[in-house]
Amino acid sequence: MARIRKPIPGVDPKLLIKDAARLLPDPTRRLFLRGGASLGALTFLTGCDIVDGASAEKVLRRISEFNDGAQAMLFNPNKLAPTYPESAITRPFPFNAYYPEDDAPEVDAADFKLEVGGLIDNKEPWTLERLYALPRESQITRHICVEGWSAVGSWQGVRLSEFLTRLGADTRAKYVWFQCAEGYSTTIDMPTALHPQTQLTFRFDNEILPRKYGFPMKCRMPTKLGFKNPKHVIGVHVTNKDLGGYWEDKGYNWFSGL
Numbered sequence: 001m002a003r004i005r006k007p008i009p010g011v012d013p014k015l016l017i018k019d020a021a022r023l024l025p026d027p028t029r030r031l032f033l034r035g036g037a038s039l040g041a042l043t044f045l046t047g048c049d050i051v052d053g054a055s056a057e058k059v060l061r062r063i064s065e066f067n068d069g070a071q072a073m074l075f076n077p078n079k080l081a082p083t084y085p086e087s088a089i090t091r092p093f094p095f096n097a098y099y100p101e102d103d104a105p106e107v108d109a110a111d112f113k114l115e116v117g118g119l120i121d122n123k124e125p126w127t128l129e130r131l132y133a134l135p136r137e138s139q140i141t142r143h144i145c146v147e148g149w150s151a152v153g154s155w156q157g158v159r160l161s162e163f164l165t166r167l168g169a170d171t172r173a174k175y176v177w178f179q180c181a182e183g184y185s186t187t188i189d190m191p192t193a194l195h196p197q198t199q200l201t202f203r204f205d206n207e208i209l210p211r212k213y214g215f216p217m218k219c220r221m222p223t224k225l226g227f228k229n230p231k232h233v234i235g236v237h238v239t240n241k242d243l244g245g246y247w248e249d250k251g252y253n254w255f256s257g258l
Contacts, residue, residue, distance in 0.1 A: 077191045077192075077194060077195055078196075080196065080197055081141055081142070081197055081222035081223050081258065082141070082142065083139060083140055083141055084140045084141070084142070084152050085140070086140065086154065088140065088152045089140060089152050089153060089154050089205065090151035090152050090153065093143075093151055093153050093204070093205075093213070094149070094151055095212045095213075096145060096226060097231070098184075098246075099182070101212050103182075104182070104211050104212050104232070105180075105181040105182040105211075105232050106211065107181050107211075107215060107216050107232060107234070109128055109215075109216060112127065112128050112216050112234075113125035113126065113127055114126040114127075114131065114216075114217070114233070114234065114235065114236065115179070115234060115235040115236075116167055116235070116236050116237070117235070117236075117237045117238075118169075118173070118177075118237035118238040118239045119169065119170040119173045119238040119239060119240070120164075120167040120168055120169045120170070120238050121167065121168025121169075122166075122167055122168050128202075128216055131158075131200070131202060131216075131217065132202060134158040134162065134163065134166075134200075135158055135159075135162060136156055136157060136158060136202075136203075137156070137157070137158070137159060137199065138154065138155070138156045138206075139154075139155050139156075139197060139199065139220070139222070140152060140153070140154045140155075141153070141155065141197065141220070141222035142222065143222075143226050143229070144225055144226060144258060145225070145226040145227075146225050146226065146227055146252070146256070153204065153205070154204065154205045154206065155199060155201045155203070155204060155220045156201065156202065156203035156204075156206060157199045157200045157201035157202045157203065157217070157220065158199065158200050158202075159196065159198065159199060159200075160176070160193050160194075160198045160199060160200055160219065161193065161194045161195075161196070161198070163200055163236075164176075164193065164194070164238070167238075169238045170238060171190060171193075171194060172190075173190055173238045173239060173240050174189065174190055174239070174240050174241075174242070175187050175188065175189060175190060175238070175239050175240065175241070175242055175243070176188050176190065176193040176236065176237070176238055176239075177235075177236075177237045177238075177239055177243040178219055178230040178233050178235065178236060178237075179233070179234055179235030179236075179237070180230050180231060180232045180233055180234060181232035181233075181234050182232055183246075184230060184231070184232070184245075184246045185230070185243070185244070185245050185246055186227075186228055186230050186245035186246065186247075186248065187242055187243050187244060187245050187248070187254075188219075188221070188224070188228060189255070192221060192223060192224065192257070195221070195223055197220075197221070197222050197223065198219065198220070198221050198223070199219070199220040199221075200217055200218075200219060200220075200233075201214070201217060201218045201219070201220040202216070202217050213231065214230075214231025214232050214233070215232065216232070216233075217232075217233045218230060218231040218232070218233060219233060222258075223257055223258055224256055224257055224258065225256040225257075225258065227247050227252065227256070228245075228256050242254075
C-alpha cells in the first residue's frame with residue numbers, strides 16, 4: 001500500500017523545498033531539482049525527519065552546512081575575482097549596514113590600536129601610523145550584497161596574508177576572526193585569509209577610508225558576499241575555533257563565497 005504523507009504542522013512543503021534548493025551549490029541544486037525534489041529527498045539528503053516547523057528548520061540548517069562545505073571544497077585560493085577600470089567605479093558608492101548611516105561608529109584615530117591575538121607570535125597592538133606604513137596595494141573590485149545588488153569600488157590597503165606574516169601567525173590554523181567597533185564580528189577560513197585579493201583596507205578611492213565605509217579599516221574580500229567583509233575592524237584573531245559572526249549566528253551561510 002502506498003504511504004500517505006500527512007500535512008506537516010507549520011510547514012509549507014513547496015516553500016521548504018524551494019528554500020532548500022536555494023541553499024545548495026549550483027551543481028547539487030541542479031541534480032536535486034532534476035531528481036524530483038521532495039520532502040523525502042530532503043530527509044534522505046540530511047538524515048532528518050520533517051515532522052514540524054522545528055524539524056524543517058533543522059533540515060535547512062543541514063542544507064546550509066552542506067553548502068558551506070561544498071563551497072569550501074570548490075574554493076580556489078589562486079583564482080582572482082574580476083577587476084575593473086576606474087570608469088566602472090560606482091559613484092556614489094552605496095552605504096550598507098544593518099544600522100542607519102548616522103549610527104556608524106566613530107573611532108578616534110589618535111587613540112586607535114588594532115588588537116591582535118590568538119595563534120600569533122607578536123601580540124603588540126598596531127597603531128594607525130604603523131598600519132599605514134605597510135606595503136599598499138590597490139584593487140577595483142565588485143562588492144556583491146546578499147540582498148541582490150552590487151557596486152564596484154576602489155580599495156587600497158595591505159594584503160591580509162602580508163599582515164599575518166608580520167604577526168608571525170600560524171597559517172595552519174583554520175580561521176581568522178574579526179571584531180568590529182559597533183559590535184559586529186565575522187569569522188573567515190584561512191584559505192580566504194591568504195587569498196591574494198583579501199585586503200586590510202585603509203583607503204577608499206585613494207582617500208582615507210570614510211567613516212561610512214568602515215574607518216579605520218575594513219577587510220575587503222571580493223571572493224565573499226558583502227556581509228563577510230567586516231568594517232570598523234578593531235581586532236584580528238587567528239584561531240582553530242569557529243567564533244561565528246553577527247549574521248552567521250542568525251543563520252546566514254558561513255562560507256558565503258562567490
